[in-house]
Amino acid sequence: MHINDAVFLEDLCPKFRLRQWRKSIHRFTGKSCIYCGKPSESIDHVLPRSQGGLSTTENCVPACLSCNGDKSDKNALYWYRRQKFYDPRRAMAIRAWLDGDLRLAIRLLQWANPNFKERNRNYKEEESNYKAA
């Protein structure tokens, strides 16, 4: 009975589910742009929706408005390679993210950004909470 209620609630509130999902995406990177490391203000479709990209976690990365707007409908990795802030570790992280290996992506981002660890502490706590549950 409770399970049916939950399904019903989700159907009733797709916006709520979408918001939770968006939040979780930003949390993975400690709310920083996967491309340049600035605060992430938006979600970027790596493969643009206009090219059939889906709104799945594997295809959606946290990005600042500047990167998101500049990249536009270009191929993400091709575009990223031409940026001044290009970092091969971030490029690997993006690739891992696209493969659905978020754990590896996050580790690579931590490596690329020394400040990341501090901001990402909550993620680790959450992870251990999951294990405890």
Ligand SMILES: [Zn+2]
């Ligand atoms: Zn950016």
